[in-house]
Amino acid sequence: MTVTELRLNVVSDATLLTLADTCLLWGHRLSEWCGHGPALEEDIALTNTALDVIGQARALLQLAAARRGDGATEDTLAYFREPDAFLNVMLAALPNGDYACTVARSFLLSAWFVPVWASLAQSADRPLAALAAEAVKESRMQLRHASDWVIRFGDGSDESRRRIDAAFAGLLPYCDELLGTPVDGTDQAARTLAWRATVQATFDTATLTQPISVVYDANLLNITASESRVTLLAEMQSLARQHPGAVW
Amino acid sequence: MYTQALDTAINANTTTVTVDSFQKTFLERIARDEKIEPQDAMPEAYRKTLVRQISQHAHSEIVGMLPEGGWITRAPSLKRKEILLAKVQDEGGHGLYLYSAAETLGVTRESLVDALHSGKAKYSSIFNYPTESWADIGIIGWLVDGAAIMNQVPLCRCSYGPYARAMIRICKEESFHQRQGFDIVRSLCEGTPAQKALAQDSVNRWWWPTLMMFGPHDSDSPNTEQATDWGIKRISNDDLRQKFVDVTVPQAKFLGLTLPDTAIAWNAERGHYDFGKIDWDEFWRVVKGDGPCNAERVADRVTAFDDGRWVREADAAHAAKVALRNAQVTATV
């Protein structure tokens, strides 16, 4: 087999970074909850999600770094790229908001990740397929955890209903970009159908009535999401950048 | 509560024995290393002491999540971020195990948490110090978790079964905490001069507060004897502190760090390291609420609790709806 043929069997750097950066920024947001969750049990449960997602980000960045072969490491990619170079979906970077927003974001993202990982698990890119086969289990647990809360909030108290409605009203506009995000070697149309079915089924159980598809101002979303990313990365990268070249 | 004794019979023994002989029998059971379990008769003072100690311990775990938690978002590598997140999460788990153990003594977690929030309950004074640099995360793991483990290992043999079992679980999990801390400090000490300086600055700030974690001198601990008789305390404050100094001095030397105490010297006669005098005024100031971060820590906990109230209420409301629907389904079948 020639080198070119070998390369045919691997997904692009952009796909790896799209997945990695999404996991990294989302995991970072989840980790902000640690020690401040709404109940002790839930604090521990949510941190498990954060650990899952950050673990996925690390594995993907390691793969991307190794394939770049220019001395890159998971940490140079995470800590020394400029915000504009990150390829995350917009949803991942947004601030946590209240617990309804946190749960709604996790729900929308994990409903997308489950079909993504499931099809990547069949990928000819063997290292990625192995990683995806593990990640899909974690995503299914995250989806279950998040959709349980969506249902509790939708079909819970008046206040929780108001909050989860507001959370989805704020986040659903970002989902067009999520669904339109290309992932090499996967079927975007099939994934969108699966995502819609999952979201609608949970909305029905939660008695949520708002439409999944909404009109939005793409420009405004872009500005909000990129500002959130700049703030997030400024904090995340601050210490590492004060000590360039240091080993931790 | 673990269990509810529904078939409680009228206890012929306790109605006839005097309080004195009950106390005596109880102390004899403990002296025989018998474990006391939730439903067993126990002196009220024993129960109260345990509730206080276990809940203080639980609060310490929960409040202890905060100083380190503040650095999760700034951890300088992804590996460190993951480790720190898992470590802080573990502390939450420890708080949970301990609240559960306290609840077997007939108190609710709600009432214990309320005592923390109102300032009535105490927690370990060490968590009222600020985490100023990343090195503090390493030093806390190495020294503070190290000191905590030294305090906690003897509690695995505590006379109260649920507390002892919780401590066994906790100590198993703690062992990685100290190691990850040491590992951070080591990487700093073997790193750039700036990193090394961070580590030295951090050990300068944390060394004395860590020694204070073992509590007042034995001579100033009036409750030690009672706690020892009850099998709640197995080793005295001063003995544990000495043990900690003895193992830590060589570790600091290995790392190339100077402990901020010129009195530290090997005493061949005693077979221990001598060390300097602790500033007990500072200790009492911090315990009584006047440390650098007391107000901030409690406020943090109260905010998280208050912000979470609607979540807990929604959870309960949904569970009630589901239970009602299930009952209606059953009724119509």
Next chain:
Amino acid sequence: MSTPLAEAATPLFEVFVRSKQGLDHKHVGSLHASDARHALTLARDVYTRRQEGVSIWVVPSNAITASDPALKSDNFDPMASKVYRHPTFYDIPDEIGHM
């Protein structure tokens, strides 16, 4: 500040974990949860963070009926005299070997 009115307590569940196939479920502790389904998912996060188990049971704490510790002697001491239930009670000649 927190409100002076205490919240209604979230129900307490006892958690039992089977550490591996073939072994009994063992009591590991308790947790608070709104209902059994929720308790089960939380138990996974709280009590099996280090792969401690392959199966979890949760039981509402107030569903457990326990024997009275005051009756410990009455309940269990009488069994001490039934030594003939134990194999060590019987002498087996050396020539017979293992039985």
